[in-house]
Amino acid sequence: MKNKVFETIIHGVFLILGLITVGCVLLITVYLIISGIPAISKIGLFEFLFGTKWASTDAEPSYGILPFILTSIYGTAGAILLGVPVGFLTAVYLAKIAPAKIRTIVSNAVSLLAGIPSVVYGLVGMLVLIPGIRTLFDIPDGASLLAAIIVLAIMILPSIINVSITALEAVPKEYEDASLALGATPVETYFRVSVPAAKSGIAAAVVLGVGRAIGEAMAVMMVAGNVANMPSLFQSVRFLTTAVASEMSYSSGLQRQALFSIALVLFLFIMLINATLNFFLKRNKEE
Amino acid sequence: MKKKIFVLMLAFVLAMAMVVGCSSEEDSNSGNTGAADGTTPSAAASGKVSTDGSTSMEEVIGVLGEAFMQENSGITFTYNPTGSGSGIQAVQDGRCDIGLSSRSLKDEEKESGLKETVLAYDGIAIIVNPENSVADLTIEQIASIFTGKVKNWSEVGGADGEIVVIGREAGSGTRDGFESITKTEGTCNYKQELTSTGDVITTVSSNPNAIGYASLAAVKDNVKAISVGGVAPSEATVKDSSYVIQRPFVLVTKEGTALSGAAQKFFDFATSDQAVALISKAGAVAAK
Numbered sequence: 110m111k112n113k114v115f116e117t118i119i120h121g122v123f124l125i126l127g128l129i130t131v132g133c134v135l136l137i138t139v140y141l142i143i144s145g146i147p148a149i150s151k152i153g154l155f156e157f158l159f160g161t162k163w164a165s166t167d168a169e170p171s172y173g174i175l176p177f178i179l180t181s182i183y184g185t186a187g188a189i190l191l192g193v194p195v196g197f198l199t200a201v202y203l204a205k206i207a208p209a210k211i212r213t214i215v216s217n218a219v220s221l222l223a224g225i226p227s228v229v230y231g232l233v234g235m236l237v238l239i240p241g242i243r244t245l246f247d248i249p250d251g252a253s254l255l256a257a258i259i260v261l262a263i264m265i266l267p268s269i270i271n272v273s274i275t276a277l278e279a280v281p282k283e284y285e286d287a288s289l290a291l292g293a294t295p296v297e298t299y300f301r302v303s304v305p306a307a308k309s310g311i312a313a314a315v316v317l318g319v320g321r322a323i324g325e326a327m328a329v330m331m332v333a334g335n336v337a338n339m340p341s342l343f344q345s346v347r348f349l350t351t352a353v354a355s356e357m358s359y360s361s362g363l364q365r366q367a368l369f370s371i372a373l374v375l376f377l378f379i380m381l382i383n384a385t386l387n388f389f390l391k392r393n394k395e396e
Numbered sequence: 397m398k399k400k401i402f403v404l405m406l407a408f409v410l411a412m413a414m415v416v417g418c419s420s421e422e423d424s425n426s427g428n429t430g431a432a433d434g435t436t437p438s439a440a441a442s443g444k445v446s447t448d449g450s451t452s453m454e455e456v457i458g459v460l461g462e463a464f465m466q467e468n469s470g471i472t473f474t475y476n477p478t479g480s481g482s483g484i485q486a487v488q489d490g491r492c493d494i495g496l497s498s499r500s501l502k503d504e505e506k507e508s509g510l511k512e513t514v515l516a517y518d519g520i521a522i523i524v525n526p527e528n529s530v531a532d533l534t535i536e537q538i539a540s541i542f543t544g545k546v547k548n549w550s551e552v553g554g555a556d557g558e559i560v561v562i563g564r565e566a567g568s569g570t571r572d573g574f575e576s577i578t579k580t581e582g583t584c585n586y587k588q589e590l591t592s593t594g595d596v597i598t599t600v601s602s603n604p605n606a607i608g609y610a611s612l613a614a615v616k617d618n619v620k621a622i623s624v625g626g627v628a629p630s631e632a633t634v635k636d637s638s639y640v641i642q643r644p645f646v647l648v649t650k651e652g653t654a655l656s657g658a659a660q661k662f663f664d665f666a667t668s669d670q671a672v673a674l675i676s677k678a679g680a681v682a683a684k
Contacts, residue, residue: 166566167582235595239602243603250587252599330591331595334588335565335589355589356565358451358478358479
């Protein structure tokens with residue numbers, strides 16, 4: 110009997126701890142929706158989402174966040190375009206081809222890359238990448254979408270590599286053995302058998318990379334220049350995350366409410382990405 | 397089933413206990429400080445002074461706070477560098493004793509029951525890369541550079557090179573001060589909008605064609621502060637208002653609400669003659 114009571118108490122404690130997480134998510138969601146809706150209804154949903162001009166502190170302010178949305182999409186797409194081929198091929202190499210010694214060294218380096226704080230990426234970008242882009246392309250200023258894309262591409266490498274490796278290693282060895290027995294070369298086997306078998310895991314890695322790239326604020330804020338321009342590769346641009354972060358500290362009134370609305374839009378984007386990720390992971394399990 | 401309900405109830409009770417526990421602790425805390433403030437309003441005062449606001453005022457308020465705490469060992473002084481807007485909001489919400497703003501209060505803010513006391517004046521330096529040969533600009537030239545009418549350094553007497561305009565984010569006290577003095581509100585054409593004085597200085601020091609603005613107190617040797625209309629920025633020229641790009645440092649309080657004993661003491665200290673030397677040590681010019 111005593112034992113049972115003890116069990117019940119422990120169950121209760123675990124339940125509370127579990128509920129803390131759920132509570133935090135609910136709290137943030139509800140808070141974002143409550144504080145994000147007023148500005149949207151004041152500005153007008155269409156004007157807010159598709160307005161091309163952001164001038165929050167002008168005498169006649171305008172609050173259009175299309176430049177931020179497009180910048181976030183372009184920036185993330187660019188980072189994926191650069192980061193996925195590198196990350197994916199690294200994963201194939203590490204999971205299938207690399208000798209044990211090299212594998213240890215490279216995976217340690219990848220873990221190290223994952224552990225570097227984003228502010229350090231930003232600082233290095235600011236002091237090395239920006240002057241580098243300026244001299245390389247002979248433009249007046251290097252802080253641009255390109256700089257942000259390069260930094261983001263490096264930042265998403267670890268998640269892409271690690272998740273892809275796990276997916277590739279989960280491919281049953283029999284598949285590969287059968288392919289090799291039929292006369293395929295090892296490289297043919299990796300790309301025709303292992304990769305297709307691991308494809309939903311690799312897709313999950315890409316989605317995870319997208320999530321990481323779209324949510325990054327600190328490093329991007331230091332290299333992108335933060336001007337609310339429509340995105341173009343060599344222009345200074347502002348992302349959804351940096352739009353919130355850069356103006357929050359001094360904002361007031363409708364400007365502050367509009368920042369919460371931007372955060373709400375970002376939140377919806379990330380929810381969408383999470384849903385996609387769950388879809389891929391579920392499919393992975395079912396297979 | 398019964399067991400499940402029991403577990404749920406237990407969880408609920410425990411959660412409530414946590415909430416109650418936290419809040420009652422808070423209550424007793426604030427009760428304590430309140431009593432301390434109430435019973436010992438002056439003399440060997442103890443308690444807390446919390447200030448919140450402008451990041452530009454960091455040096456000034458840091459020096460003042462340090463000296464104040466040395467004199468009144470019982471009082472804890474805190475400064476929360478959040479930005480002028482947040483500081484003003486914090487006073488409004490009663491989250492701090494004194495708000496710090498590096499711009500004058502807007503009319504709507506004054507109407508909402510806030511009071512401003514000018515503590516000091518701060519010059520805003522126009523900074524360029526040390527390699528830049530331009531040493532003097534008129535305020536009109538500065539305005540046309542920042543609005544993008546003048547695009548090349550050769551148009552204002554420098555070497556050939558496209559001008560890179562570096563500014564601060566919307567809402568920053570420095571940006572607000574600069575744009576209102578040069579009458580370029582909302583028309584500045586920035587290449588970069590950075591979120592701190594330090595970032596602006598770093599960026600200008602690493603790009604030979606950059607121009608930016610920063611608090612005079614924060615300018616070091618890695619950038620060159622140019623003179624405006626022939627007047628170099630310095631404490632003396634800010635004080636006699638011959639250097640025109642300057643802004644006030646303001647203490648924000650609530651109209652009609654008395655400060656706590658400790659906060660009033662700090663307020664008196666900061667506006668006393670004694671503080672003048674300290675403020676100038678921090679690179680600003682006292683209003684007194």
